[in-house]
Amino acid sequence: MSLSIRDVSPHDLDSVLALNNAAGATILPLDSVGLRTLYEQSSYFRLAEIDGHIAGFLVAMREDADYDSPNYQWFRERYPAFAYIDRIVVAKPYRGLGLGRVFYADVTSYAEVRVPLLACEVFLEPRDDVSVLFHGTWGFQEVGQQTMPNNGRRVSLLAKRLCSHAFVRETWLDRDGLPDLPWLAERGRQLPDRPAARAAGC
Numbered sequence: 001m002s003l004s005i006r007d008v009s010p011h012d013l014d015s016v017l018a019l020n021n022a023a024g025a026t027i028l029p030l031d032s033v034g035l036r037t038l039y040e041q042s043s044y045f046r047l048a049e050i051d052g053h054i055a056g057f058l059v060a061m062r063e064d065a066d067y068d069s070p071n072y073q074w075f076r077e078r079y080p081a082f083a084y085i086d087r088i089v090v091a092k093p094y095r096g097l098g099l100g101r102v103f104y105a106d107v108t109s110y111a112e113v114r115v116p117l118l119a120c121e122v123f124l125e126p127r128d129d130v131s132v133l134f135h136g137t138w139g140f141q142e143v144g145q146q147t148m149p150n151n152g153r154r155v156s157l158l159a160k161r162l163c164s165h166a167f168v169r170e171t172w173l174d175r176d177g178l179p180d181l182p183w184l185a186e187r188g189r190q191l192p193d194r195p196a197a198r199a200a201g202c
Helices: 010-021 032-041 070-076 099-112 129-137 165-173
Strands: 003-007 044-050 053-062 083-090 117-123 141-147 154-161
Touching (some): 010 083, 044 099, 053 099
Antiparallel strands (some): 003 044, 044 053, 053 083, 117 154, 141 154
16 A cells, blocks of 8 residues: 655646545545635645545645634634644545544644644534544543534534643744745645734743
C-alpha cells in the first residue's frame, strides 16, 4: 500500500465534493459553492491518496478566514489565534487504517509552528462517541457547547493547546519568521478585505 498526503488542487474538487457528501450524518453536506469557499479560505486543505486513489481529506482554517460557520465563529470570538479543523472525511473503504491519526499528526505539525491552539467540534446530537474518544486521545478538551442555528444540532467545541508553539514563536516567529523550507510554506488562499486578525499569542 502506497500512501501520500498532499495539498488539494482545483482538479480534485469534484472528487472531494462526492466524498464529503457520501460521508454520512456526522459530516455536513456541501454544494460546489460551499466547497469553493473552503478551498479559497482554508489555510490547510490536504488529501490522502492510497495507491493513487483519493482516500480522504482534512480542511482547517486560520483565525483570519472569511468563513461564516457558527462553530468557527465561536472560536474566533474567544481566541486571538488558532487553527480550526472544519472537517475530516475518510472514504469507507479506507476506514480503520489509521488515516485519521495520519491527518491529525499532519495538521498538528502545520498548526504548532503558527498558532497556540488547534480547535474543532464534534456532534452531540446524534452523539458521535467514536469521534469524542478519538479527540480525547489526541489531547483535546471541551471548551464549550452550542446549538448550531442552521440545523439545531448540539456540538461540543474542543481545543488543544500546542505546547511547542511558545518555543517556535520565541525562536522564529518573533524574529525573522519561519525558515524558508518547502514543508513550512503556506498554501495560497484568498484573504478577506479587512484588517488582519488579532496578534498571535498563548
